[in-house]
Amino acid sequence: MKPEQLPNIGTSSRFATLTFEREVSAPVETLWQAWTAPAARSVWAAPSPAVTVEFLEADTRVGGREVSLCKVEGRSDIRCDCGWLELRPEKRSVNYEVISSGELTQSAALVTADFAGTAEGSKLTLTVQLSSAVDDMEAGYRQGFGAGLDNLAGVAERTMILRRNIRAPRQVVWEAWANPEALPKWWGPDGFSCHTHRIDLRPGGEWVFDMTAPDGTVFPNHHLYREVRTEERIGYTLLWGENGPKHADAWISFEEVNGATEVTLGMVFSTAAEFRDARGFGAVELGLQTLGKLARFVGAD
Structure with a gap:
């Protein structure tokens, strides 16, 4: 799936490709489990202590989907609908995600995670192809994914x-x-x-x-x-x-x-x-x- 094939979220859509990299002091097998296992994802997914992530559905297999709510006190819940398109253990995962609040679809993205490493350490390279319909969504993705991946590295190192x-x-x-x-x-x-x-x-x-x-x-x-x-x-x-x-x-x-x-x-x-x-x-x-x-x-x- 290419950016132009993501769900139509309006004529004001903005496109961006974001790349993140993390070096992790944990075996690549452990990093993969921390990335894909719902119990682990629920630990690292929130970008800050002020945010709570509630998983409503989690089916980590090709064709399966994941539905979560991002909750911040005093604000409307943000819903994330994720679908797994490719899962190659310890090598690559590909998923789409659609972010919405109420009736408004805010963004759609294709997320590709590439894994490399050994039993001693590993590296995650994440590519996000983003189409957004609201202002500052790119900045929000940079902040959210950046903090989440920092959390992921810490989780993998104690898994x-x-x-x-x-x-x-x-x-x-x-x-x-x-x-x-x-x-x-x-x-x-x-x-x-x-x-x-x-x-x-x-x-x-x-x-x-x-x-x-x-x-x-x-x-x-x-x-x-x-x-x-x-x-x-x-x-x-x-x-x-x-x-x-x-x-x-x-x-x-x-x-x-x-x-x-x-x-x-x-x-x-x-x-x-x-x-x-x-x-x-x-x-x-x-x-x-x-x-x-x-x-x-x-x-x-």
């Missing part, structure tokens, strides 16, 4: 990605994770036990539970579920104990690959310090142990 290929059908793996009776039976690293206080695995639901380590140490947990897409994705928030401070925003995705299931567990830690602390006490190894217990639970290992 942990764990993956496991499980030799079982996606429906079976999903049921082990989404069934409130099954989940506590396998959740946690090797040697840990799980005691549930309350569990309600639905959007708006929660799981309050204790993890007990082999040495008897008890770790209180509280998960708040925001999104549950059957056999596709679960998004939730981790709290330090019941109604405690937020620890991380997390998601699990399930992808069918040649009859097996690729499970991706992503966590955006609340601060860089928490991310460093988590890596320091072995969160990667413990998380992979948890995914290994899932594989054993479904009879795939």
